[in-house]
Amino acid sequence: MSLTETATQVVVDEEAKRLPKELSPDQLARRRFYRNPTAVIGVIVLAIIVLASVLAPLISPYDPSAIDLESIRQPPSPEHLLGTDSTGRDVFSRLLAGGQVSLSVGFLAAIIAVTLGTLAGVLAGWFGGITDTVISRIVDIMLSVPAVLVIIVLAGVIGPSVPLLIGIIALLSWPSSARIARGVVLSLREEEFVQAARVLGSRSGYIIRRHLVPGVLPPVVVSATILVAEAVLLESSLSFLGAGVQPPQSSWGNMLNEAQSLTVLSSMPWLWVPAGLLIAATVLSAMAIGDGIRDAIDPRKNK
Amino acid sequence: MLRSLTTRLSSSVLVFLLVAVGLFTLVRLAPGDPIDMMVPPEVDGADREAYTTALREKYGLDQPIFVQFFRWFGGLMVGDLGYSYSNGQPVGQLLADRLGPTILLMGSALLLGLLIAIPGGVLAAVKRNSIADYTISTVSVVAIAVPSFFLGMLSIYIFAVRLRVLPSAGMHGSGRTDVGDLLYHMVLPVCLLGLAIAASLIRYVRSGMMEELSKDYVRAVVAKGAGPARVLSHALRNSLIPLVTVIALSIPGVLAGAVVLEQIFAWPGMGQLAIASLTNRDYPVLIGFGLYIAVVVLACNLIADLLYAVVDPRVRTAK
Amino acid sequence: SASSAPPAESDEPTSANVYLYQKPVTFNPLVAGLGAEALTMSLVYDTLYTTDPEFAYQPRLAESWDVSDDATEYTFHLRDGLEWSDGEPLTADDIVYSFNLYANPATASIYASRLAGVEGYDEFKAGTADSLSGVEAVDDQTVKITLKAPNAGFMSLLVGSFFILPEHVLGDVEPAALPDDEYFTLPDVGAGPYTMKEFNVDQDVVLEKNDNYRTDVGIDTLYLKMLTSDVATAQLATGEMDLVQLSALDLGAVEGLPGVTVSSKPSAGFLRLLVNFEKFPDELVRQAFLTAIDREGIIDGVLSGYGQPINSTIMTPWALPDDLDTYDYDPDRAKELLEEAGWDFSQEVKLTWIPGTRDRDQSVEVILENLKAIGVNAVANQIESAAQLPMIENAEYDLMVSGGGTYTTDPAASVAPLSCATVYPAGGNTSLFCNPELDALMAEGQQIADPDERAEVYQEAARVDNENVPYLWLYVPDTIWATSERLKGFEPHGDFTNGFWNAADWTISE
Amino acid sequence: MTTVNHTATAAGDAPAVLRVEDLKVHFTSAAINGRKRTVYAVDGVSFTVRENETLGIIGESGCGKSTTGRALVHLNDPTSGRIAFRGHDITRPGRAEQHELRQKMQFVFQDPQSSLNPRMTIQEILAEPLRAFGRWKGNSGPAKAAELLDRVGLPATARNRYPHEFSGGQRQRIGIARALALDPELLILDEPVSALDVSVQAQVLNLLMDLRASSSLSSVMISHDLDVIRHVSDRIVVMYLGVIVESGPADQVLDQPAHPYTAALASATPPSSPDEVRQRIVLQGELPSASNPPSGCRFHTRCWRADEVCETVVPVLSPIDGAGVRSVACHHPLLLGMPAMRREGAA
Amino acid sequence: MNRMPLSTTRSDAALSLRGVTLDLQTPSGPVRILHDISFDVAPGEVIGIVGESGSGKSMTALTVLRLLPPGAELSGSIQFSGRDLASLSSRELREVRGKHIGMVFQDPMTTLDPVVRVGAQIDEAYRIHHRRASHAEVRRRTIEMLELVGVPDAAQRAQQYPHQWSGGMRQRAAIAMALVNDPAVIIADEPTTALDATIQAQVLDVLMRARDELGVAVVLITHDLGVIAQTASRVVVMYAGRIVEVASTHELFADSRHPYSNALMRSQPGAHERGEPLVAIPGRPPSMTDLPLGCAFAPRCASPYKNDRCFAERPELELSIDGRLSACHYRDVRQEVIA
Numbered sequence A: 001m002s003l004t005e006t007a008t009q010v011v012v013d014e015e016a017k018r019l020p021k022e023l024s025p026d027q028l029a030r031r032r033f034y035r036n037p038t039a040v041i042g043v044i045v046l047a048i049i050v051l052a053s054v055l056a057p058l059i060s061p062y063d064p065s066a067i068d069l070e071s072i073r074q075p076p077s078p079e080h081l082l083g084t085d086s087t088g089r090d091v092f093s094r095l096l097a098g099g100q101v102s103l104s105v106g107f108l109a110a111i112i113a114v115t116l117g118t119l120a121g122v123l124a125g126w127f128g129g130i131t132d133t134v135i136s137r138i139v140d141i142m143l144s145v146p147a148v149l150v151i152i153v154l155a156g157v158i159g160p161s162v163p164l165l166i167g168i169i170a171l172l173s174w175p176s177s178a179r180i181a182r183g184v185v186l187s188l189r190e191e192e193f194v195q196a197a198r199v200l201g202s203r204s205g206y207i208i209r210r211h212l213v214p215g216v217l218p219p220v221v222v223s224a225t226i227l228v229a230e231a232v233l234l235e236s237s238l239s240f241l242g243a244g245v246q247p248p249q250s251s252w253g254n255m256l257n258e259a260q261s262l263t264v265l266s267s268m269p270w271l272w273v274p275a276g277l278l279i280a281a282t283v284l285s286a287m288a289i290g291d292g293i294r295d296a297i298d299p300r301k302n303k
Numbered sequence B: 001m002l003r004s005l006t007t008r009l010s011s012s013v014l015v016f017l018l019v020a021v022g023l024f025t026l027v028r029l030a031p032g033d034p035i036d037m038m039v040p041p042e043v044d045g046a047d048r049e050a051y052t053t054a055l056r057e058k059y060g061l062d063q064p065i066f067v068q069f070f071r072w073f074g075g076l077m078v079g080d081l082g083y084s085y086s087n088g089q090p091v092g093q094l095l096a097d098r099l100g101p102t103i104l105l106m107g108s109a110l111l112l113g114l115l116i117a118i119p120g121g122v123l124a125a126v127k128r129n130s131i132a133d134y135t136i137s138t139v140s141v142v143a144i145a146v147p148s149f150f151l152g153m154l155s156i157y158i159f160a161v162r163l164r165v166l167p168s169a170g171m172h173g174s175g176r177t178d179v180g181d182l183l184y185h186m187v188l189p190v191c192l193l194g195l196a197i198a199a200s201l202i203r204y205v206r207s208g209m210m211e212e213l214s215k216d217y218v219r220a221v222v223a224k225g226a227g228p229a230r231v232l233s234h235a236l237r238n239s240l241i242p243l244v245t246v247i248a249l250s251i252p253g254v255l256a257g258a259v260v261l262e263q264i265f266a267w268p269g270m271g272q273l274a275i276a277s278l279t280n281r282d283y284p285v286l287i288g289f290g291l292y293i294a295v296v297v298l299a300c301n302l303i304a305d306l307l308y309a310v311v312d313p314r315v316r317t318a319k
Numbered sequence C: 001s002a003s004s005a006p007p008a009e010s011d012e013p014t015s016a017n018v019y020l021y022q023k024p025v026t027f028n029p030l031v032a033g034l035g036a037e038a039l040t041m042s043l044v045y046d047t048l049y050t051t052d053p054e055f056a057y058q059p060r061l062a063e064s065w066d067v068s069d070d071a072t073e074y075t076f077h078l079r080d081g082l083e084w085s086d087g088e089p090l091t092a093d094d095i096v097y098s099f100n101l102y103a104n105p106a107t108a109s110i111y112a113s114r115l116a117g118v119e120g121y122d123e124f125k126a127g128t129a130d131s132l133s134g135v136e137a138v139d140d141q142t143v144k145i146t147l148k149a150p151n152a153g154f155m156s157l158l159v160g161s162f163f164i165l166p167e168h169v170l171g172d173v174e175p176a177a178l179p180d181d182e183y184f185t186l187p188d189v190g191a192g193p194y195t196m197k198e199f200n201v202d203q204d205v206v207l208e209k210n211d212n213y214r215t216d217v218g219i220d221t222l223y224l225k226m227l228t229s230d231v232a233t234a235q236l237a238t239g240e241m242d243l244v245q246l247s248a249l250d251l252g253a254v255e256g257l258p259g260v261t262v263s264s265k266p267s268a269g270f271l272r273l274l275v276n277f278e279k280f281p282d283e284l285v286r287q288a289f290l291t292a293i294d295r296e297g298i299i300d301g302v303l304s305g306y307g308q309p310i311n312s313t314i315m316t317p318w319a320l321p322d323d324l325d326t327y328d329y330d331p332d333r334a335k336e337l338l339e340e341a342g343w344d345f346s347q348e349v350k351l352t353w354i355p356g357t358r359d360r361d362q363s364v365e366v367i368l369e370n371l372k373a374i375g376v377n378a379v380a381n382q383i384e385s386a387a388q389l390p391m392i393e394n395a396e397y398d399l400m401v402s403g404g405g406t407y408t409t410d411p412a413a414s415v416a417p418l419s420c421a422t423v424y425p426a427g428g429n430t431s432l433f434c435n436p437e438l439d440a441l442m443a444e445g446q447q448i449a450d451p452d453e454r455a456e457v458y459q460e461a462a463r464v465d466n467e468n469v470p471y472l473w474l475y476v477p478d479t480i481w482a483t484s485e486r487l488k489g490f491e492p493h494g495d496f497t498n499g500f501w502n503a504a505d506w507t508i509s510e
Numbered sequence D: 001m002t003t004v005n006h007t008a009t010a011a012g013d014a015p016a017v018l019r020v021e022d023l024k025v026h027f028t029s030a031a032i033n034g035r036k037r038t039v040y041a042v043d044g045v046s047f048t049v050r051e052n053e054t055l056g057i058i059g060e061s062g063c064g065k066s067t068t069g070r071a072l073v074h075l076n077d078p079t080s081g082r083i084a085f086r087g088h089d090i091t092r093p094g095r096a097e098q099h100e101l102r103q104k105m106q107f108v109f110q111d112p113q114s115s116l117n118p119r120m121t122i123q124e125i126l127a128e129p130l131r132a133f134g135r136w137k138g139n140s141g142p143a144k145a146a147e148l149l150d151r152v153g154l155p156a157t158a159r160n161r162y163p164h165e166f167s168g169g170q171r172q173r174i175g176i177a178r179a180l181a182l183d184p185e186l187l188i189l190d191e192p193v194s195a196l197d198v199s200v201q202a203q204v205l206n207l208l209m210d211l212r213a214s215s216s217l218s219s220v221m222i223s224h225d226l227d228v229i230r231h232v233s234d235r236i237v238v239m240y241l242g243v244i245v246e247s248g249p250a251d252q253v254l255d256q257p258a259h260p261y262t263a264a265l266a267s268a269t270p271p272s273s274p275d276e277v278r279q280r281i282v283l284q285g286e287l288p289s290a291s292n293p294p295s296g297c298r299f300h301t302r303c304w305r306a307d308e309v310c311e312t313v314v315p316v317l318s319p320i321d322g323a324g325v326r327s328v329a330c331h332h333p334l335l336l337g338m339p340a341m342r343r344e345g346a347a
Numbered sequence E: 001m002n003r004m005p006l007s008t009t010r011s012d013a014a015l016s017l018r019g020v021t022l023d024l025q026t027p028s029g030p031v032r033i034l035h036d037i038s039f040d041v042a043p044g045e046v047i048g049i050v051g052e053s054g055s056g057k058s059m060t061a062l063t064v065l066r067l068l069p070p071g072a073e074l075s076g077s078i079q080f081s082g083r084d085l086a087s088l089s090s091r092e093l094r095e096v097r098g099k100h101i102g103m104v105f106q107d108p109m110t111t112l113d114p115v116v117r118v119g120a121q122i123d124e125a126y127r128i129h130h131r132r133a134s135h136a137e138v139r140r141r142t143i144e145m146l147e148l149v150g151v152p153d154a155a156q157r158a159q160q161y162p163h164q165w166s167g168g169m170r171q172r173a174a175i176a177m178a179l180v181n182d183p184a185v186i187i188a189d190e191p192t193t194a195l196d197a198t199i200q201a202q203v204l205d206v207l208m209r210a211r212d213e214l215g216v217a218v219v220l221i222t223h224d225l226g227v228i229a230q231t232a233s234r235v236v237v238m239y240a241g242r243i244v245e246v247a248s249t250h251e252l253f254a255d256s257r258h259p260y261s262n263a264l265m266r267s268q269p270g271a272h273e274r275g276e277p278l279v280a281i282p283g284r285p286p287s288m289t290d291l292p293l294g295c296a297f298a299p300r301c302a303s304p305y306k307n308d309r310c311f312a313e314r315p316e317l318e319l320s321i322d323g324r325l326s327a328c329h330y331r332d333v334r335q336e337v338i339a
């Protein structure tokens, strides 16, 4: 062994002792994320909202659909923390139940869309050629389809329901994830470590699993958070147009819709303010988390 | 240039046809018979039958579905979108009647959105991490996070009902047709839609500006001794190039927003027509509306490509 | 009779803004079916007679009428000096012309079948006659309608439609071409208090007063504005609106507004549940369902008290006995009834409805809870409006929410929803109900011209109906109107499609 | 320390490991304006790599060096021509054949930063080729990794660390270790040191020289740095716009260029000492584009010796010395033995 | 030993840096990027700055014209024709930028605004400092400059966009832009690194001609010692944000005093016989956020004199007995070739 090599070896070991362990890009990203107060607050807020909705059956003081015509449109009181609606149902309980609906629409739609989109994008980006052409064409067409209109029509065709809403939102959202994934894969394809994997004899399945998917994941997670936000908003807008979650099932969207009535808007704030706040809080948290991840993985922001 | 235009055009036509076929199929999957909707329930017995048959014949609904399709498609090829089931008027006419107000609303909102987004985004990018930047980001994020129908209701309540400074709805006051009155009625819907547009665009402008400002050529301009205005104009010009595409891609979103706001503000545009035809199951109008949106989107993409070439010399002068 | 309105105080033209709750499409009375179209047309066209807020007949073009003792001949005497808005005289010929149009198969009028009882209708329809022989002009001011068979309730059939059209304008148009005639997009000649000046798509209808109307019209210009009810309510507050038909939910918003008057009348419409007779033939079950529903609660809660419960398909006040079972809310009793009927509590009962109307949606929520409370396995089933009729035709529903129209004017109108002969799709019996005994009573009532005798027969029919529960009647909501301080002379009408019945008497005072 | 015997003819008679004949690689791409554009990246290149020999490929940016190298391992598909490995035609191998070939020919990439997946540990990186051939066994795997690291002068403890914890030179050595994992017979190195700092590139060059001394490994070394190429290769080929303009033993070609382009390139390379006097040939004009190469001799647009013949007639690569060691493709080659280009004052 | 040999500014210097220290704001707090940088440039002189990637060469260049990222803190002085650039207002600084001191950046592909015609960009550089110049005059000057740097068909080429120019031509345009106002100093940050060898020769030629014909002083930053050998008369060697040695080019190549410079010289393949092992510097430069206590080079130093002092105490940039400037405790001992 030559002197240079020995010297190097010593230095490597020395370095290991002397220098604090350098952080990997992923670790750095994680650290940057946790140092971003907005993103951390987003995580906390979203966690609380999700938890409350998941635990809704346990913490709801009333059955969310139990009507009580004796006490309708009651302002908040110790019995009804957030008052009652026009058929005397407990607004707080409905809010929790509505959260289950709105959040499952948001999260499930985003998860399905992102899974579909990532898969399609990775395949298109990696295999290129006809696969890419076909997938990209579909993506183009899907992106030019007006989402709201399609949802309204389909809801009319099949009858509005939560699974349908989730399905259609997912179906209309995957192209954006696919575009992102495809873009990342196209650049990863040119990365030397991916080309190296090919030269080293690795097969497509392995390359996709070990090299592409981990690389695609961070930006796709960013797009997922945005999709969650968009889906929650879309649900509420659709409820406004009459194609969303249908009463008596509650969702934040159709609770906020109560504000369509001037009476409710002006004199019964407890009927819509909490739903509005929760929508805004969920959307804002999701976007803050997305921004946080984006900033964290952006290589231009070093350290 | 020309060659690429023709390829783009033909692929747009292909997409359009696919959308057309898709819409037709989708709409025909719907349960229920539109004819039933047209005949009031109080018409009964043999009358109903006769009436129904007559209507069915009139609209060609007695034919097998593929015959209906080819008829419809043939009509489409010559610009005939059929007749509305609910009032028998030509669909093209119905759409055309409402095109003006929608374009007026969308166009002014887009303009306003850009007027807010560009200076705002530039300011945020230049004063990065300053109070101004955070304020702009927060406002835009909040504007995105609050559903526009809700903002619409709220602003009617505040500005029309409470403060009584703006009209609550419509395009004109009773019996007025003058421009001043029109502008007065445009304030709320245009501001809301414009704000929504600005909220989403401002982030692109900001990040685009930030990206350009960090590029070498900007530093080179500073090194020439240029003042801030000159430096910004260089960066802005470059950051506007990708923005052209972003704007084109945001048009469907703007349209969706317009549908909602037209509904709230009783704005006599396409959105109201679309919602009405949905409840009426007015298939020809629905399809017409869908195709209209497809045309708008495809046209915007095409225009974006052309504009891209105009603003980006790298594309324009490619040999 | 119409009281003459005081002339406008100054020369300043006056105008009023009126909320139109739907978007009219056509002003062709032969085919127009929307409430908003009827409202608009009631300002532009005139009718022989109408109903007042108490649902009593009110003369309009006809000053008076006679009915033959056997209830087969109806003679209408027109007022003196009637004119169209363009100054042409309006005569009995116009009336005959119009009725012929409604009956003419070529115009495909949706109201044709209401004239089915008129002599010569069948021939006209079959094409063997070229006019309706049962309608004739006795002289310039007298029109006689002859029926094939006695029908004491005939006049009720003509309420709400049968607008009179100008023969001098439309006479040359082929009846078959009439429905598409341009006249109906902007009818500028009419006999109503107003003439149409503009129809701005999705915005407003502008009406100018008809100077040739038989009385002075109080307001120069009316703007019928197409808005959402929320916006209309808001505009009432801003002074942009003078007359709004409200939903009970928005009452709170306007009640506090300075200068806004709220008035109401029981409406001509009602909300009921169709109860599929083929699936629930046992009246005990139907009675149980009705007893289980807290109708008073719904009226108080959902309608803020603006509504009345009903207990029979027959609704005309004079045809109702005092001793009807009111099926008061009593879950225990309901349960007993079900048990008595041997009800299978695991059976799913689908409550079908078209969502989108707030008071209906809320009522449905209450009903679902009520049914569940007595152990019925009730589930909600939302459908699109287009799916409704096929579902009824195929008897695929269990319970279905359904609104309904004017049965109030005359009990004869209740034949359609009740008789075995009119089970849907043959007619309007959407509950698919059939009871020959009830059919016989209803038929009998139609033959009798004498009011007292008639009342007796119908009261008996109402009792049978009440016990059979062919529908789960819920309530008759009140029609609520809110008017601004400026608008004077408005008298609320329960039939909201006839809400502008005295529009000529309205005035504006600043 | 091992010193290698660098006689130009040392490998001259050794059997050929790789023979490339008239290799062409063209890229056809849709340009922005929709019109197709063909880049003649490699346009007829022939050379041979002999056993235990290092062949250097030199030339300016865009002349097709990388494309040639990548075509050898089928990262680019040859448009035409023939590639033979130990006599077997491997121009267009089947899937299975190509997979097998991976074990024989390996590739080292330019950028050690980007050629290692930042999310994998060194051990995982080294395992990748072994796994692809089912040669990574539970127990022997880590041992094999340690052995490979030892071969490139890194401690076994490096196994569990991530690429970012190493310097550029160390990373490139990991890249080389990975290429060696399958015991290839031929190593293709595409600019293995040009992304490295001068002080660090020495580590890698030393390793390459050591490897060659200790094992019978043939290699193709691609670089634009004349000093680097001269230092490590036996023979070199000089490329210009997709074609070979000159080839021969490294010292001879660089010290006594026969092709005017080689001469210009050699003279344009800054000397390594301020005292060195070098007659510089500063070329006129810009590098032409590979999608629109000049007619005739591709260098004629910048050549000071060009005449009409050069504009029209394509010169053929042909021997210029008796031994057939040196070849040049030029109508007007520089005379051999011209002293002007000699390096003077070098240590 | 002579402390602070450069404490006084040479009156004839075109540009003179004294104790320039730069802190940059990073998300994890301020980081000192440049430590106490001092050197002079004489008129008409070419001074080279060499050093490893990340050693602060570019930052030094940017610091002169204060083209620094927001939050940068600068101390020390930058003397230029009687003014201290470090303390000028931004308005005054703009007068200096591009007019008296020109700048050429590394990557010719990105230093020109892609959407503005090349000629217009040079026009702009001139017009900024000659507001009253007529359009024709400005354009004449632009063409003149383009011809000076050897762009053929200058008038016509000026109408083209940067992407229509090759890399070498763009870099010449950048040089033309830097020269258009007759500056006293040009700072060129790796002006040829992105270029091909034959093109690099052309561009260096242009720079040297400008120096010869216009008498500008050139600060030439590069990591290529060959380029230094060919062009510079004096060299500043940087390591980890510090100057470790300043020497005339000849002295540096023949007899470098700092172990880093020494190893750098000898790690070049061109300085060795073919196949001979090269001198490698093991390890890698320290991170700026985490500099060792003593000499930053100590962990990699292969000098036989390296000892604990090197790890404990930081050597200053000082003169050796024979008048050579370096930052090594053992500057007076001639560095031996490490074998």
Ligand SMILES: Nc1ncnc2c1ncn2[C@@H]1O[C@H](COP(=O)(O)OP(=O)(O)OP(=O)(O)O)[C@@H](O)[C@H]1O
Binding pocket: D027, D028, D029, D039, D040, D041, D042, D059, D060, D061, D062, D063, D064, D065, D066, D067, D068, D224, D290
């Ligand atoms: N995938 C590709 N598609 C299209 N053109 C390509 C592709 N790869 C390379 N080229 C083009 O082929 C030519 C040769 O490229 P190549 O990378 O082989 O050059 P090189 O000699 O390695 O240059 P460098 O020194 O810059 O690495 C260039 O003009 C390049 O732009």
Ligand SMILES: Nc1ncnc2c1ncn2[C@@H]1O[C@H](COP(=O)(O)OP(=O)(O)OP(=O)(O)O)[C@@H](O)[C@H]1O
Binding pocket: E024, E025, E026, E031, E033, E051, E052, E053, E054, E055, E056, E057, E058, E059, E060, E069, E223, E288
């Ligand atoms: N904006 C910045 N914020 C924080 N640190 C920076 C910034 N820009 C550069 N640095 C750091 O400053 C140090 C010096 O960078 P500089 O660009 O001057 O190096 P260099 O010698 O020019 O290297 P190269 O040869 O790679 O161009 C590096 O450690 C770099 O990471």
Ligand SMILES: [Mg+2]
Binding pocket: D065, D066, D067, D190, D191
């Ligand atoms: Mg290459």
Ligand SMILES: [Mg+2]
Binding pocket: E057, E058, E059, E189
């Ligand atoms: Mg640098």
